[in-house]
Each structure stands twice: as structure tokens, then as C-alpha cells.
Amino acid sequence: MSLDFSINSVQIAKILCDIPSVSGNEQEVADLIQESLSEFSHLSVERISNNIIAKTNLGRDKRVVIAGHIDTVPIKDNVPAKFIEDDTILWGRGTVDMKSGAAVMVKLAAELAEPLWDITWIWYENEEVAETLNGLKQLADSRPEELAGDFAILCEPSNAEIEGGCNGNIRVRVYAEGTRAHSARAWLGDNAIHKLGSVLQALANYQAATVNVDGLDYRESLSAVGIEGGVAGNVIPDAANIHVNYRFAPNKTIEDAYQFLTGFFAPLRVEIVDAANGARPGLDSEFAAVFISAVGAETRPKYGWTDVARFARLGIPAVNYGPGDPNLAHTDNEQVPVAQIIRVEEGLRAWLQG
Ligand SMILES: [Zn+2]
Known part of the structure; x- marks a missing residue:
């Protein structure tokens, strides 16, 4: 099965939410992402376990890494997802944490054939369980070159604002x-x-x-x-x-x-x-300033520890930027405003496309 890219990232988010992928069961959603992206000649797509890495190799002078996990916490009568409140809200497991962010990544990976900077897109498994299983940690340990870049973004929920670093x-x-x-x-x-x-x-x-x-x-x-x-x-x-x-x-x-x-x-x-060490927000670099002004979002501190710190450990400034209210993550009432999904897609597109 392969995605139809004439649909928007909101509809892709619903499709990803409707494929259950509680940690340890990411195979089917990883298959869909891999198969959907492998048809694009501007991407080299690699799969390691249920981690998918899609890269452009255009010889740009900078590379950005954009990552997100594809697993969710257990389902509680909240799959399939549904549109509520006149289709302004997408409700269900994973809508916040973080299949809406993962969907924006899939849409942009497919469509941005000529980005201003080379991009490494990473969808990874097992973020919601023991740290030893974390797909991004496993890549950082075994294939750190796959995470190399000048700036990294995790599309974790941040209300479509930029959350820098972590305590x-x-x-x-x-x-x-x-x-x-x-x-x-x-x-x-x-x-x-x-x-x-x-x-x-x-x-x-x-x-x-x-x-x-x-x-x-x-x-x-x-x-x-x-x-x-x-x-x-x-x-x-x-x-x-x-x-x-x-x-x-x-x-x-x-x-x-x-x-x-x-x-x-x-x-x-x-x-x-x-x-665990925290991560400095990394928002003081010139490159980060370009990102902040292109996406036009507010910058805020992040309090909880996130995978952003893994990039910090590799010396790569990283931020969280994704749709959804982090306070609703893991709740039975997970839901995301459709407008936030669109805002993040437009923000990243404006930055990456110029
Ligand atoms: Zn998450």
C-alpha cells in the first residue's frame, strides 16, 4: 500500500492514526511510509528495523534532520480517529503524540524535491517505552552518521510553537x-x-x-x-x-x-x-534564527526531557516543533486542531523551500 499524495497532511494524519502502532507494533505503519516514499527519485530511503530514514543528497552546504516517532501509547477506544467539531479537530490516539507531526513529515518528504538544504527525514520506533528500545537512541549508538546535520527538529507536539532544549x-x-x-x-x-x-x-x-x-x-x-x-x-x-x-x-x-x-x-x-543531561535550546545560532523567522512561531522552553537531548549530545542544536497540545499527549481524549497541522506543514515548507 502506498499513500496518495494528492491528499493533504491532515488526511495523511488520519490514515496514520488508523493504523494501530502501539510501541513494538510499528511494522505496518513503517511499511506504509517506506513504500510511499520509495517511489521518489529525490529520496534515498533506508529501513533499519522499523526506523525509516529518507535523505536528499543534493550537495547543499547544510543538512537538517527532521525526526519523529511512529509508535503510540496503548489504545483506549480511541482508534480509528475521527473528525469532530465541524471537522476542525482530529480526535483519537496518536493525533497529538505524534502522528500528525509524522504525517506532515511524510507529506513534505514527498513534495520537497529541491529543498534549500539537504534533509534527513527519520521516522522511528519505540519512543514510548524503555529507553534501550528507542529507535533514535539505537540509530545514535549504531549509526551516528545518520543523525549528522547542522540543525534538528523533532515534530513532537508543541502547539505549533518552537520549544527549545529541555531541562x-x-x-x-x-x-x-x-x-x-x-x-x-x-x-x-x-x-x-x-x-x-x-x-x-x-x-x-x-x-x-x-x-x-x-x-x-x-x-x-x-x-x-x-x-x-x-x-x-x-x-x-x-x-x-x-x-x-x-x-x-x-x-x-x-x-x-x-x-x-x-x-x-x-x-x-x-x-x-x-x-540525563538537558539540552541547550540552540536558538542563538544564525541558522536557527532563519528557521524561527521563516516559520513565524513563538519560542518557548521545554521542561520535560525529550529526544532533542540526543541531538544535543551529538553537538547538533535541536528543537521541538509540531502540532498538538503536549498536555493532551497520552490522554484518552487526545485531539489536535486541524489548523495546527496545516500551520506546521506551511511553516516547515516556507523554511525548507525558501
Ligand atoms: Zn512523543
Whole structure:
């Protein structure tokens, strides 16, 4: 089966939504994208697992990478998609996250035979599940040259505005230690749980910073997300710990974040559970300025960690720009204004075609 490119990206979005592709089951939707694009002589199309890479090779002096995942979270009576409210809204699983963005990419990949810059289009699998399965991560690890470029866009939902970079993310455990004793003779022990009281108070009182990075304001968060301790109902506990999550602005490294946390919780021991660097918005480059003015969208900070950071790690500035409200992603009521799909298609077309 192959797409008919006389239809617009809104209709393509509906077709992609109507092919279920919950993570791990992307084959059919990947087949459709691959078969539809392989007929175009301006594209070289390659498939690795259920990841499709379509490239122009026109010898332009710059290359942009435009990527999006083709899997969705599980379906909840919301496939097939349907048009509602006088056809102004497309409703259903994947309409926001992110088959509308994937559809715009398919439409433009087919039609932009002479773009101003060479383009690498990537549709990838397994974004909504464990990071080890993530198609873009697998490409970044095994074929980093496929991700090479001067600027990257992920067509993740951003309300058709430009969301730059993302906060970093570190989880730590903060350990309090004491001495065990029978609770009938508590004075012989040293209660580790009690020592966490001042830590919790400090977390509750903490005013997280807002940090301006490359012109965008990133709001940080520092939160207790779990607590453990206790031996038995008649024992003064000798150990307790708090699980803390710190979302830090992208001008900081994991090391900076860890230094901050060890200072904040001193003298308690702080151990890293996991951590990921953020990504600077990358909107201060000349090339990004051309993109921003061509698409005519607002620029905003992104708070959650996204695959944008994978490009940042490869030294490629990257942003999110796609149709749909990210707050509706993964909800049973996923829906996208048709006008946003069209706006993103027109924005990218204006930028890539000049
Ligand atoms: Zn997504």
C-alpha cells in the first residue's frame, strides 16, 4: 500500500492514526511510509528495523534532520480517529503524540524535491517505552552518521510553537544513618528517620530557580519523590533515605547538578540513581534564527526531557516543533486542531523551500 499524495497532511494524519502502532507494533505503519516514499527519485530511503530514514543528497552546504516517532501509547477506544467539531479537530490516539507531526513529515518528504538544504527525514520506533528500545537512541549508538546535520527538529507536539532544549534530570538517594536500639530505650540509639525531618523541611521551603539559557527561561524543580526507612515497630532505625528528583536548567551539567545536591543535603551522603543531561535550546545560532523567522512561531522552553537531548549530545542544536497540545499527549481524549497541522506543514515548507 502506498499513500496518495494528492491528499493533504491532515488526511495523511488520519490514515496514520488508523493504523494501530502501539510501541513494538510499528511494522505496518513503517511499511506504509517506506513504500510511499520509495517511489521518489529525490529520496534515498533506508529501513533499519522499523526506523525509516529518507535523505536528499543534493550537495547543499547544510543538512537538517527532521525526526519523529511512529509508535503510540496503548489504545483506549480511541482508534480509528475521527473528525469532530465541524471537522476542525482530529480526535483519537496518536493525533497529538505524534502522528500528525509524522504525517506532515511524510507529506513534505514527498513534495520537497529541491529543498534549500539537504534533509534527513527519520521516522522511528519505540519512543514510548524503555529507553534501550528507542529507535533514535539505537540509530545514535549504531549509526551516528545518520543523525549528522547542522540543525534538528523533532515534530513532537508543541502547539505549533518552537520549544527549545529541555531541562536535565537527575534522581538521587539521600541517606541518613544512625544507630539501632530497642525503642523502649531510645536514648541508646540514634534515629535515622528523625534526621530526615530537616531535609524534608528544606525541600518544602526551597524556591527552585528560573534560569535564562540562550534567551529562554527554564524553570527548575527539586522534589522528594519517595522515602524509605524503618526496621520494625520496636526498633530505632539506623538507616533511612529520601529519593529526590532534580530537574535542572540546561546550562548545568549532571556534575553541576550533583555538586548542588551534595551541598544542599550536606552532611548526608548523596548517591546518583540515574541522570540525563538537558539540552541547550540552540536558538542563538544564525541558522536557527532563519528557521524561527521563516516559520513565524513563538519560542518557548521545554521542561520535560525529550529526544532533542540526543541531538544535543551529538553537538547538533535541536528543537521541538509540531502540532498538538503536549498536555493532551497520552490522554484518552487526545485531539489536535486541524489548523495546527496545516500551520506546521506551511511553516516547515516556507523554511525548507525558501
Ligand atoms: Zn512523543
